[in-house]
Amino acid sequence: MLIILLLVVFMIGTFFGFMFIKNTIAHWLVGGISFLLLAGSVTMLTMHIRDNWGMKEVTTSTTHQIYTAGDKSAPYGMMIKAEIGKNTDNYVFVYRNNEKSEKADTNFKPDEKHISEAVKKSATYKLVDDTKATVTTKTTRCVWSSDFYKLLFSVGGEQNELVKQNSVVSVPKDTWLVLTQDQVKKLSQEAPAMQKQMEAQLKADPQKAAQLAALQKSNPTEYAKMQVKQIKQLLGITE
Template structure:
């Protein structure tokens, strides 16, 4: 609409100063049309430079995430690779759904749209909670109302990204955070372990879970079968995660 008004005021300014004969009427009409033309140019300029008629709108979305590792393992894994040095901005790998066959890569810079890519950042934290989540906060430009949208909609600035940040939170007891190279090295170590050593490790973990469950049942004698199963899974995840961290530190 602003383009149409701009062209209209150009024509009116030209007609007013050239074709209107009475001097007084010419000056009045010419001045008004010229002022309107200048205002139109100003409005269009500040819309492009300072987003005139627009506001920042921030939305937040939090979703549960799932391990990037083997889904049969009680321990959960988040793969995180820092972009650059000391940027606190990471490319991360995890599953968006428990049913996903393969984990997905998140926050990988899109080299084809580098201007938008630099506006997206991601980092992670370990917490004392029991659920792993990804919280994405997105800020975009939106027109203040339908009038401004009608006037400047041609600029294609509606929903233009300002910034986006994803914060991944993973429980420290049941999740391990590694770089892809660390995960690859750990996988190689596990494959090199003798079968007897692997079986012995699994037996130790099983016995540790049983010992913890005995203590749990003594403290919670009325726990349902579902509660018992959930607690046993939690203990298994804690013990498996602790074992992974110890292997990674060796």
């Protein structure tokens, strides 16, 4: 950090100018200028420590598609949520980042080993009128404003320091389910009975069964909407 070296030089200059130079003009010239430079250096260092003076914030954004956490053969998608704390609107989500993955991934779980960075990160979701689920992450980091400030203040580790990171998962409101672990458990318990009831209804009404089979092939989106609507009614979801 060059600023520390400059502080030392200006301190020595101030001390030497005021204590050892006898000529009045040189006394005040060397001592006074050194003192002003010392005060300016201390001010700059204070501003850097307090306000990251000499650095600027740069925000980048990335978006990628995500895939269901549930059965990949199901016509609808599913994401599992777990709120961090109470009424924080900050979540851990379970979904697949890769369509071919056998198991779903746990996303945005706070890293307890790096808690200082973890508190700067958040993740939430919104229901959208779309057919694909995506996650958009905006990351803000501190970078040096110029090479001069980097030379003056850098001690390592400050470049690309995380300021904040926010992720928003956009979930299709009609063809995806966003469930808690308790709702997933209830669905797994109620699904067999629900399936039997549906099979009995279709068996009693062959025409309706044929219509549903045709709908599943000709318009998978509408078929998925119907499935999601039925499951939401079963679980008491009104959103």
